[in-house]
Amino acid sequence: MKYEFTGETKISFGVTLKRIRALIEIKLWGVAKGDLGGWIEKEENLARVHGDAWVSGNARVYGDARVYGNARVYGNARVYGDARVSGDARVYGNAWVSGNACVSGNAWVYGDARVSGNACVSDDARVSDDAWVYGDAWVSDDARVYGDARVYGNAWVSGDALVSKPIIVASRSDGYTFLCAPREKKPPVIIAGCRYFTFGEAREHWEKTRGGTPLGDESLALVDHLERMAKIQGWVE
Secondary structure, three states: OOEEEEEEEEEEOOEEEEEEEEOOOEHHHOEOOOOEEEEEOOHHHEOOOOOOOEEOOOOEEOOOOEEOOOOEEOOOOEEOOOOEEOOOOEEOOOOEEOOOOEEOOOOEEOOOOEEOOOOEEOOOOEEOOOOEEOOOOEEOOOOEEOOOOEEOOOOEEOOOEEEOOOOEEEEOOOOOEEEEEEEOOEEEEEEEOOEEEOHHHHHHHHHHHHOOOHHHHHHHHHHHHHHHHHHHHOOOO
16 A cells, blocks of 8 residues: 555545555655655545555545556645546646546646646646646647647647747637647647648648638638737747
């Protein structure tokens, strides 16, 4: 067994939480035998035997949420609902992970960030500051989502994309959403559903797939709009 309940409890958001104490040394996180951990509702919230997963500080894990693998939740972070934090992931600061969201790989969610819905943050991705990732959105690879950014719906942010406070959002009349975000030392990227384009690639795609249709005309007009806005932001010359 990796931890035990100390007998200390507190009520948070109407849920009775129990404090944990380490029964063994967890070298990965610098935890010594006897160190106090964070707060969980029940044993199912934190893997008790396998892996080096740990909850510490004032962090709270409750509901049907699970923390396992070598993941760590600490600071004032909250993981709840049916959320999953696994792999070598970290959730800390004042971050919240909720709903059916998952944070995995070597992903970090921190600051005042929120990850919810069916969203997934994986690989080496980072979500920080006041950013929100929700809906069915996916943030992966080396992507960075920060500032006051919002990534939602079916958006997919991957590669080395930088999604920050001045993210530009535009929608077609059918509700399909286009996001435009800056990248470091590369042209801005347009994210539409699970697609990931430069401006030229976006025009080529919609001319090929919807050329001559009202939605195609809308799509091309939105690409023009996003490129103009990117120039105003100084992302392109």
